[in-house]
Amino acid sequence: xxxxxxxxxxxxxxxxxxxxxxxxxxxxxxxxxxxxxxxxxxxxxxxxxxxxxxxxxxxxxxxxxxxxxxxxxxxxxxxxxxxxxxxxxxxxxxxxxxxxxxxxxxxxxxxxxxxxxxxxxxxxxxxxxxxxxxxxxxxxxxxxxxxxxxxxxxxxxxxxxxxxxxxxxxxxxxxxxxxxxxxxxxxxxxxxxxxxxxxxxxxxxxxxxxxxxxxxxxxxxxxxxxxxxxxxxxxxxxxxxxxxxxxxxxxxxxxxxxxxxxxxxxxxxxxxxxxxxxxxxxxxxxxxxxxxxxxxxxxxxxxxxxxxxxxxxxxxxxxxxxxxxxxxx
Amino acid sequence: xxxxxxxxxxxxxxxxxxxxxxxxxxxxxxxxxxxxxxxxxxxxxxxxxxxxxxxxxxxxxxxxxxxxxxxxxxxxxxxxxxxxxxxxxxxxxxxxxxxxxxxxxxxxxxxxxxxxxxxxxxxxxxxxxxxxxxxxxxxxxxxxxxxxxxxxxxxxxxxxxxxxxxxxxxxxxxxxxxxxxxxxxxxxxxxxxxxxxxxxxxxxxxxxxxxxxxxxxxxxxxxxxxxxxxxxxxxxxxxxxxxxxxxxxxxxxxxxxxxxxxxxxxxxxxxxxxxxxxxxxxxxxxxxxxxxxxxxxxxxxxxxxxxxxxxxxxxxxxxxxxxxxxxxx
DNA sequence: TTGAAAGCGCTAACAG
DNA sequence: CTGTTAGCGCTTTCAA
Numbered sequence: 243x244x245x246x247x248x249x250x251x252x253x254x255x256x257x258x259x260x261x262x263x264x265x266x267x268x269x270x271x272x273x274x275x276x277x278x279x280x281x282x283x284x285x286x287x288x289x290x291x292x293x294x295x296x297x298x299x300x301x302x303x304x305x306x307x308x309x310x311x312x313x314x315x316x317x318x319x320x321x322x323x324x325x326x327x328x329x330x331x332x333x334x335x336x337x338x339x340x341x342x343x344x345x346x347x348x349x350x351x352x353x354x355x356x357x358x359x360x361x362x363x364x365x366x367x368x369x370x371x372x373x374x375x376x377x378x379x380x381x382x383x384x385x386x387x388x389x390x391x392x393x394x395x396x397x398x399x400x401x402x403x404x405x406x407x408x409x410x411x412x413x414x415x416x417x418x419x420x421x422x423x424x425x426x427x428x429x430x431x432x433x434x435x436x437x438x439x440x441x442x443x444x445x446x447x448x449x450x451x452x453x454x455x456x457x458x459x460x461x462x463x464x465x466x467x468x469x470x471x472x473x474x475x476x477x478x479x480x481x482x483x484x485x486x487x488x489x490x491x492x493x494x495x496x497x498x499x500x501x502x503x504x505x506x507x508x509x510x511x512x513x514x515x516x517x518x519x520x521x522x523x524x525x526x527x528x529x530x531x532x533x534x535x536x537x538x539x540x541x542x543x544x545x546x547x548x549x550x551x552x553x554x555x556x557x558x559x560x561x562x563x564x565x566x567x568x569x570x571x
Numbered sequence: 572x573x574x575x576x577x578x579x580x581x582x583x584x585x586x587x588x589x590x591x592x593x594x595x596x597x598x599x600x601x602x603x604x605x606x607x608x609x610x611x612x613x614x615x616x617x618x619x620x621x622x623x624x625x626x627x628x629x630x631x632x633x634x635x636x637x638x639x640x641x642x643x644x645x646x647x648x649x650x651x652x653x654x655x656x657x658x659x660x661x662x663x664x665x666x667x668x669x670x671x672x673x674x675x676x677x678x679x680x681x682x683x684x685x686x687x688x689x690x691x692x693x694x695x696x697x698x699x700x701x702x703x704x705x706x707x708x709x710x711x712x713x714x715x716x717x718x719x720x721x722x723x724x725x726x727x728x729x730x731x732x733x734x735x736x737x738x739x740x741x742x743x744x745x746x747x748x749x750x751x752x753x754x755x756x757x758x759x760x761x762x763x764x765x766x767x768x769x770x771x772x773x774x775x776x777x778x779x780x781x782x783x784x785x786x787x788x789x790x791x792x793x794x795x796x797x798x799x800x801x802x803x804x805x806x807x808x809x810x811x812x813x814x815x816x817x818x819x820x821x822x823x824x825x826x827x828x829x830x831x832x833x834x835x836x837x838x839x840x841x842x843x844x845x846x847x848x849x850x851x852x853x854x855x856x857x858x859x860x861x862x863x864x865x866x867x868x869x870x871x872x873x874x875x876x877x878x879x880x881x882x883x884x885x886x887x888x889x890x891x892x893x894x895x896x897x898x899x900x
Numbered sequence: 901t902t903g904a905a906a907g908c909g910c911t912a913a914c915a916g
Numbered sequence: 917c918t919g920t921t922a923g924c925g926c927t928t929t930c931a932a
Contacts, residue, residue, distance in 0.1 A: 282701075284681045285681055286681065286683060287617075287681045287682040288616075288617040288620040288621045288682065291617040292615070292618050292621055299682075303662070307647060308637070308643050308647040309644040309857075310643075313643075314637050314638045314639075314642075314643030315638040317638075317646070317662065318636060318637040318638045318664050321637070321662045322664045322666065325663060325664070325671075325675060328678065330661045330663070330679075330682065331662050332629075332659045332660065332661055333632070333646065333650045333660050334654060334660075335650045335651045335654070337651065346654060349616075349657065349659060350659075351613050352613045352614055352616045353659065354615060354616070354617060372611075490841075490845075493847070512815060513845070514845065515819060516815070516819075516842070516843065517845045517847070518822070518846070518847040528638075
């Protein structure tokens with residue numbers, strides 16, 4: 243209104259000029275924009291959102307944690323990509339608590355977000371499911387059973403790792419990974435079992451330890467496995483945070499890697515290269531995962547038809563931590 | 572309006588009931604809330620923000636990156652703490668680009684955020700400074716010259732590290748850290764120099780290499796230092812990402828740690844414990860940093876008077892990567 | 901091409 | 917305690 247008054251035009255014209263409508267005389271539009279800039283005018287997004295009820299001004303990004311490479315990399319990328327569109331990303335941490343998840347989702351609906359990127363918590367609530375139904379959603383990293391596309395890692399490289407270990411002669415292979423109650427836990431375990439089967443090993447003969455997220459850091463499971471009489475000659479880990487603690491536990495067990503024990507971990511090869519020898523790592527291209535998620539969300543918001551899941555190929559990044567089993571075993 | 576009609580009351584009463592005003596008959600209030608819940612009513616935050624012009628519905632969180640432990644941990648904590656208040660955190664990545672920073676800040680002003688947590692980019696723009704003036708701001712990790720409190724690490728442990736190395740007998744100490752153009756780069760260099768001086772060493776005799784953020788990963792600087800005729804017998808690194816690449820470079824140089832070279836890095840001890848021997852690490856309590864930042868911001872928003880900077884004590888986490896210099900040196 | 905005016909969904913005086 | 921009503925700052929018909 244101020245601008246309109248000062249320039250002797252109507253608010254409608256100002257609005258049109260500022261929004262780049264072609265239905266205003268270019269010269270006038272230019273003058274208005276100039277004046278707005280000089281005055282340091284910044285349009286109120288709330289008013290805008292309230293008025294034109296359809297906008298992609300905000301999206302939600304709902305994840306269990308962010309202080310983990312997987313999530314932080316993707317959060318960063320998404321915020322970056324979306325901001326280019328003028329879309330603001332509201333970051334929300336569930337800590338894997340279904341109750342929080344629901345509350346936060348409700349808050350996001352309250353700000354009428356255009357869509358949501360979601361990495362669901364473990365025990366997703368019915369109310370949450372309901373909210374999600376009338377919202378463009380992209381699942382990411384983990385899935386819950388809702389009808390929305392998602393971007394995931396195929397985690398096939400975990401299977402490759404097992405196959406390769408079996409080919410090296412390992413017969414007692416251990417696997418420590420996230421619980422099956424998370425979708426990616428189930429997927430990773432399946433990959434590992436497939437890998438064993440592919441090499442002619444009985445999947446049920448694997449020494450498997452599945453852990454609830456953030457409950458335990460895997461050190462206990464590793465210790466237990468490594469102190470058994472028939473301890474595995476190779477250990478595969480299916481989670482980033484788990485990998486760190488398992489690697490530490492292996493170190494403190496005094497076993498030599500790969501002499502006594504072959505070790506394959508999950509996460510960022512750059513960090514696991516600190517280990518001596520550099521660890522063999524199953525990794526995913528997180529920035530790419532993020533790009534796909536962002537693109538998918540934009541598509542959903544844009545009203546594109548039903549989209550397919552994106553399954554990114556995981557990679558087995560060879561290090562020096564795998565070798566033949568020790569002679570005695 | 573729907574709720575009001577359906578219950579035969581006015582919108583004002585509904586609003587009051589939903590906002591927990593005491594000026595409505597408890598029984599009625601209860602009935603209204605119940606009905607709202609059943610209908611799945613979720614109040615529009617934009618309308619709310621527009622109407623009651625003062626709200627802490629949104630805050631901005633503006634940082635150069637988030638896929639780095641320092642920032643991701645703090646982002647997570649802040650989002651967590653603020654969401655307890657019903658405040659939504661808009662995450663924004665500048666990539667250390669002043670232009671983006673300004674744009675994003677302008678967008679945040681457009682959504683009338685109650686305040687901003689900011690880790691300024693290197694060459695902050697005048698326009699940015701101006702925007703920041705009439706906004707509750709908390710600086711974090713880095714500072715720019717604006718009049719706003721901040722939370723930082725004191726980085727004094729970097730100085731302790733140098734002192735300790737000098738006490739072990741090291742005379743040629745190298746330092747690789749972030750450029751002085753970032754405030755924490757300057758602070759860390761100062762800490763290192765102080766540490767040298769405290770041990771009776773000439774600060775100017777340190778072999779210092781300062782790097783622009785994200786331009787170079789420190790490997791080059793490390794290589795150069797380690798291949799000099801009078802190569803340092805100890806190396807201190809003043810940045811998390813730098814530490815990783817320097818550690819790798821040291822590894823590939825073939826020098827033994829700490830036999831040939833003592834090494835002190837910066838970051839999360841848990842990760843650097845992967846190295847053999849575990850590296851000595853200068854670390855900061857990031858969750859605590861986040862808590863302080865969140866608390867400070869809430870204070871600012873609440874209109875508390877001028878607040879002081881928070882300087883968190885950094886810690887020297889001893890590993891096995893420091894020892895006396897090699898006999899010959 | 902421009903203007904007048906009616907909302908968007910809520911809160912907050914101001915009355916009663 | 918409750919209702920009426922006037923905005924909050926925009927966008928968007930509908931006319932001109």
